[in-house]
Amino acid sequence: MAKSNKPIVWGLFAVGGTVAAFCVPALILAHGLLVPLGVFGENALSYERVSAVIGFLPVKIVVLGVVILTLWHAAHRIRVTMHDFGIRKDDMVAMLCYGAAGLLTATALLGVMAV
């Protein structure tokens, strides 16, 4: 029997899971809840400030790292979860999940690089 190819994605999944665990709860709290609710004031995440900060190369790298790794973590786990929900077309599910992750990666990459 041939060895599985899962190691390629599993490495990303594992690293992404760790990054997600450390960063995502606080990110959601800050950017998804506290900022919209105005806790940080009217000018939080204003265009000027955000684009200035993201203009820095090291920041670009960190932000991209978090986003991309987390995306791959999620993509891989969603693939497994579909299986757990009884959807057994694994090849198709895998293509969709990793495809979406790839597209979003490209999106984030383009976005960040363009700033």
Added chain:
Amino acid sequence: METIQTDVAIVGAGGAGLRAAIALAEADPGLSITLLSKVYPMRSHTCAAEGGAAGVIKPDDSLDQHFSDTVGGGDWLCDQDAVELFINEAPRELTRLEHWGCPWSRETDGSVAVRPFGGMKIKRTWFAADKSGFHILHTLFQTSLKYPAIKRLDEVFTTDLIVVDGKVQGCCAIEMRTGQMIQVQAKAVILCSGGGGRMFPFTTNGAIKTGDGMAMAYRAGVPLKDMEFVQYHPTGLPSTGILLTEGCRGEGGVLRNKDGYRYLQDYGMGPESPLGEPVLKTMELGPRDRLSQAFWHEQQKGNTIQTQWGDCVYLDLRHLGEAKINERLPFVRDLAKSYSGVDMVTDMVPIRPVVHYMMGGIHTDITAATPLPGLFAAGECACVSINGANRLGSNSLTELLVFGRRAAESAVAYIKDSGVSVDGAAANREATAVEARIRALFDRPEGDETTAGLRQEMFDTMEGGAGIYRDEASLTATTAKLAELRQRWQTLSVRDKSAVFNTDVMQVLELGAMLDLAETVASSALERKESRGSHQRLDHTERDDTRYLKHSMASYRGETAPPAIDYLDVTITKSQPGVRDYSGAKS
């Protein structure tokens, strides 16, 4: 009936059976090997052994010392040629097991560690924490998976040997999952079916230890040797008989009576050793028979504690401290906590002697051959005899390895030398007769007799009449009772008529085997009018070398008669019977 043809059939896949199977596969890859077991190999009772296996490897130790510990421990009833051979081959076998991956505990430099054991003058017991037998069994089982020549028949209950023209030519068995009879036609058969401690109510033995193989050989005409020697282990949990390994005492545990007094010093095993510094071969590190007997005396004096499960004394390990207990004895700590609700780190554990091991068994010579051509035996079911009147703890795990291998080698030699071939037609006739006998069990009319009821009566009479101390009256009553029980067994019916996994029929057959064996125990004990090792008579309290420096041999005389008891000389090579001294004096 299904017929299987094979070169060698092994009955039993415990330590001895697996070692034999591997040895066969290594001796000649062309041999066909059939390994039958009534349970999956890893369920065999070898897995319950905790303490360890003896073999000389350390520079401060010597083969001579292991020899004299073993022979003295056995109260000079051991065959000394067998002991010598055993001791010489032991280190090699244990090392081989190490090469196969057995997780022996280690010294800091990476070499194998050894621990002290009862009756041993020098530390020589190899151990894998307190699950030595478990690791030995799993190492052997997993290693056996390497050899495609070993064909296993798991959960196949062997009922009888097939004997044609005075030669063993296979065995008959019931496949549990179908209820079908199988005849395994073989040029040679090796019995590795373990002991029969289950004939007693309080025992460290698992449910499968019903002595089936011993009974099979006995019925086929092979004498059972030294059956009166039944070892009580001094430290069992009273509720269930679960064993707290001798390693507990090896690591420094002590026995105390209800007043907290270390009573062993009153029974020739003193002087009292300092707490936490066990002295080899004295006090708690005396041999098992002496310790169990000391318990009996304490009980007579009213020095035991009463528990809901009967009289007990204490095993005290508190001074070892939690760290050492967790490192060396984690399993027994857990056992005591779960089954007796006592944490040995903070409390003393109530314990009592429980039936543990049968020194006696199928008569074999030092090549593991029985008097019946084509039949070999090894492990607890056999009596070679290296254990004499009292086995030293940690000798039997090694015995499985040494004699499991020898049995295999002897079987190969037997096949090659005698050029045996199986008489298929005759074997088939034998097997058909066996099948008819088993079928008949199902047709017996359903009476009041139950397996559980008969078994309980057997327990009561064995415990009462053939226990730690015996006398003429108790043994006479026991043999009479057993004769009656054997009669009543003839009317016992199998209530469960179904084919698939019928444990009812299995229990009926097991009980039949145990009753046969129980009778050989009681009859041999009745005839041995002396006290030696684990056989202690209140009416004959001294050892009598002039009359009884002999093996007793119990031979089958039919379904209704008690066994015939004969005697066979003990082989003495270099150690004349002496005094068993456990007082700490220099020997």
Added chain:
Amino acid sequence: MSRKPFVRPVPATTWYMRNGRYLRYMAREVSSLFIGLYMAGLAMGLMRLAQGPDAWNAYLTALSSPLALVFHVLAFAFATYHATTWFNATPKAMRIRWGDGYVPGPTVVRAHYALWGLVSLVILVLVGVI
């Protein structure tokens, strides 16, 4: 032949309803859906950022819609759950030698929680000041 082993079927789509342990597992797995969606949103946001101030402001407005808020509350809960399950499991995969044994599991877990707290604080402060 009298054998007839009985196979108890496992329902392929509802098996996890059988016990709490499986439900907790599924909750952990489903967290990925929320984390994934959140990240998708963030990736889009980064794109909007590149498209200029108007796009970015529209994005910020969308973030404060009730629907977005509800989603983020859920996502926050699942992400936190993911983090705890992840940290609690790390000692299983990652064993760090310590003398003749390994760093005890609880210590590894506690270290992760401490670091998590720190990282979270940094993120909150950073977002707060930006």
Added chain:
Amino acid sequence: MSERTIELEILRYNPATDEAPWYQTYTVPCQEEWVVLDAINYVKDHLDSSLSYRWSCHMAVCGSCGMMINGEPMLSCKAFLRDFGRKIRVEPLSHFPIERDLVVVLDDFMEKLPRVKPYIVRDQEKPIEEGEYKQKPFELYEFKQYSMCINCMLCYAACPQYGLNSEFIGPAALALAHRYNKDSRDEGRDQREEITAAHDGIWECSFVGACSEVCPKAVDPAGAIQQMKLASTMDWYLERLGGVGARVKRSLSSRRTSK
């Protein structure tokens, strides 16, 4: 001695007469310190000799008496009545075909186990005359935990992935493969990975963790599998790095293996 009475509800199945399993309830007088197995033995001895189940050691080491007790896979010889109420439901282990009553068919595991080569594999055997392999306490510690498996199959009964796909090699067999991979005397990891790193090996495990929660011997198969995923991911990349990777791999493993 304190006594109590329990209701034991046992799933019965006799292939000769039953189309499907059914529950039979027994009223059993028990001692307080009994385990569930004692109660079942009482039924066998006094109420119904046709009940079939496996047991032997009564000390949680032979691995034969695994059952579902109130829905949880447990060793019946280590399930204390004091931890249960008056009604106890006993069923054969989940995910295995029922042979009869509480006896399940174990062929699947027995066939899988040899495939992961659960024994020492070496390029060169060391002669017995040269004595034992040296193994430092830490080297023993590294695999000891995974050698404690009693093959009781509770983990298979708990693992939903095994329930969904019986091709999955499963927790215990994988943990045993890991046991030998981690043994300083062994050189067989590459051979084992042919099976363990294939589709139905470690990658079929989604780290539910149920196996480790029910394991009576603290083997932690879930941890073993995670470590194997990590190791085989490394191996996968190293194998694709060509000569450099091979060299790294060799130096990593020769540091381990006892000579």
